[in-house]
Amino acid sequence: MKRKDFLYLTGMGISASMLSRIPVFGSPVLPGHDMSPVDVALKKRMADVVLNAARSKGATYTDVRIGRYLNQFVVTRENKVENIVDTQSYGMGIRVIANGCWGFAATDKLDNDSIAKAAELAVAIAKENARIQTDPVQLVPQKGHGEVSWKTPIERNAFEVPMKEKTDLLLSVNDAAMKGGANYVNSILFLVNEQKYFASTDGSYIDQDIHRIWPLFAVTKIDSKTGKFETRQSLSAPRGMGYEYMTPRESDKIKGVTTLYKDRYDMLEDARAAATQADQKLKAKSVEAGKYDLVLDPSHLWLTIHESVGHPTELDRVLGYEANFAGTSFLTLDKWESKKFNFGSKNVNIVADKTQVGSLGAVGYDDEGVEAKKWDIIKDGILVNYQAIRDQAHIIGLKESQGCCYSQSWQDVQFQRMANISLQPGKVPMGVNDMIKNVEKGIYIIGDSSFSIDQQRYNFQFSGQLYYEIKNGKIVGMLNDVAYQSNTQEFWNSCAAVCDANDYRLGGSFFDGKGQPMQASAVSHGSSTALFKGVNVINTARKI
């Protein structure tokens, strides 16, 4: 599922209007269509056909991914269900090394003859490409796992929840927002199930069943006299969970200027708050540009972590493989080799973790058969590691891959994608109120909004959903038209405090885009609320 297809199907965003009516990513199918996983024995037989066909044509390495990707959207608006769409995409992607070069072919025709021909095509492409290749591909060793399986630890399969329960929830959310004074509201439930089978000439046959969920809404309030409008979007996080995420639990709520959510989400409560806050945003004071101390909630900070830490520590960007599209990285190898590059203050400890329960990026194995793991990226403010896959690991002296390989579907080639990258909580007991008490002139920012960063991940600009002005240790009112700009290294060096583990929450994205052709990846970023001193805030108000 690509972001543009999501926008198209859900009607969110102007990009939707530029797309054709026919979904391009998969196939709408009937809810209740056969969603049971494809028989593992059949997938193994198909994989063996491909492995043998590729080997016979001269491949020295082959991997096969047989994928069945299910998405479900429930799209509502005010008092009506606008769309219920189930999509399915099923097929096979074959990656080979021949003459020292990668080749790839994908097909949705899964009879033995077609998949063998696809394998031969992948080998032919690799041999053709080898004419313009300089150095042969080097893979770090990977042991075969044999026949293994992994499943997202869900309590309730969202695809099996009756449709009426889902539509009733969203219509209740809309009703709450409209009764709260909203003029318009859209709400969406987006569900993902990736049934992935991976086999390779290393001797792995891995079957995985991955689930993700994302509830979201946008509440709009219009001032009819001035024509001014404001929206407040949901403060939910997309999660690698089942439908249990939609069952509110008081122990998962953090109460403050607005209620924030940990591992269970109260969508109804959030919608009620959003209607009130959209109205407050219309009346909020326009910010005065200048330097402020920023108190950043995890519902906002996840995106800053993603853009300014997650992407520049991807080794493919460091090496230049994304130079034509997503860009390179300022975190060049010499900075890592020095073992003393000061990425941030001593409060900044950031880990990569593909095993984190409930996260979007949690898997048992990556898309080249490497078992999921956890490692340090920034330790006490110092850059200590990157994120790498099998054909890069030797460059930074690793004996095994870090397991960061992923493809969005069977039809796209897998490549290096971000692990869950998270800021670790502070070790000193501290809550949000304790943090705000020590701020003289600041802004408390909740929720994510606009985001943009340069192609080497230095200069960035972020906005949020809610901005609260802090004066002399107290919240004194709401602000509007806020965006902050900084340089990655300066920003993380201004990190003066991080709240403790009681405040730790996950945020994340379903649509992290990278690669050519562009692919989307889902990834989570955790943190506790953090304080950044003296950050440049601009006023974004304009007139047209």
Added chain:
Amino acid sequence: MAILTEDECRAILKKALGYSKADECEINFGGSDSGNIRYARNTVSTSGSLSQTSMVISSAFGKKLGVVTTNEYDDASVEKAVRLSEELAQLAPENPEFVSFLGPQTYAPRSKTFVPETATITPALRTDMVGKSLDTAKENKLIAAGFLQNSAGFSSMMNSHGLFAYNTSTDVNFSVTLRSEDGTGSGYSTKGYNDVSKLDTLAFTKIAAQKATGSKGAKAIEPGKYTVILEPAAGIVLLEQLYGGLDARSADEGRSFLSKPGGKTKLGEKMVDERVNIYSDPSHPDLPTGSWAGDGQPQVKRSWIEKGVVKNFTYSRYWAQKQGVKPIPNPDGIIMEGGNATLEELIKGTEKGILVTRLWYIRPVDPQTLLFTGLTRDGTFYIENGQIKFPIKNLRFNESPVIMLNNLDALGKSERTVSGESGQNALIPPMRIRDFTFTSLSDAV
């Protein structure tokens, strides 16, 4: 997979429709063969080939709609898919916004969207084309990263009201970024065509090489308001935010930059400089597009902004019915009229300004004013007295395309370009803009 002919599509769709027992049934059918090659660090990195088809069957009973897809086309599989879509329609909640499918339509003669030479591109040809780009990089002691992708496809639809439509198309897109070995210079070039014979990877790589070499040793300048010349690859990513947002419903509902207080809109009002003319035309020889939209509506030549006035909004069939107007589909390709000046002539006529090759990471900041932020990238140069004086460091902007087109100073000759953000092709002129707002400096190269 072969590209199915019009007759083949008609036969398959007719047979599929024959299974329908719904009040209404509509079937969209399409497929494509595509291939790509990606390179970086002066060598190939990944490449691939994909073949796929898809049949989308929509069945309706009253205002209840069910949709299902299949990619198996034997009689039993197609009939099963039709039955499934009917079952879904019976289970689905009634959609008050459902509008019956269209009846037969008259389409303009198809323009030249399909070029056989593009449809028969082989892996060897892709490798040869990229090889020329790599040779240029090596000759200039630069490091190349690029992408070449080609596709050939067909799309067709038929419904129970007698509508039938068919299109074929081919595309080949290329982009390349060249960076100096010391990492202090970077240049970019991109092009896309229906016809592969127009794609000269060598010539376009040379442009990127010139920019990469010329952008070494960039100087910092203070952020602020500057006259800028946006090359087409830079301009398109801001313009598409404007012409992609001409939606009637959001304007009527008061939640668009096109809304006015009291439920009024800016339709028919002058919104930007009177030299701005933006239209779509499926038969334009330099940007041929399909003759019908996805729901079967004919695509015709249509003005969107004429002499700075908003001439048309897009209307979904539901919203048009509600508002008592004719529906207007989203266009496939956009053309902005330009002048006769070349880019070089625009530069010559600039006293002080900045030449921008590419804009990057464009994101909305405020939907009310259509304010966007983003950065310059891969070749930003300072102009003085009609000459490029020196390369400058990249800058972040906060600007609205509405404000930008009100500050229009001069237009060059329109040319085909590709959006680095959406991947869409359009015909866009280089534009000289006064008072373009840069808010901070970036050290990124």
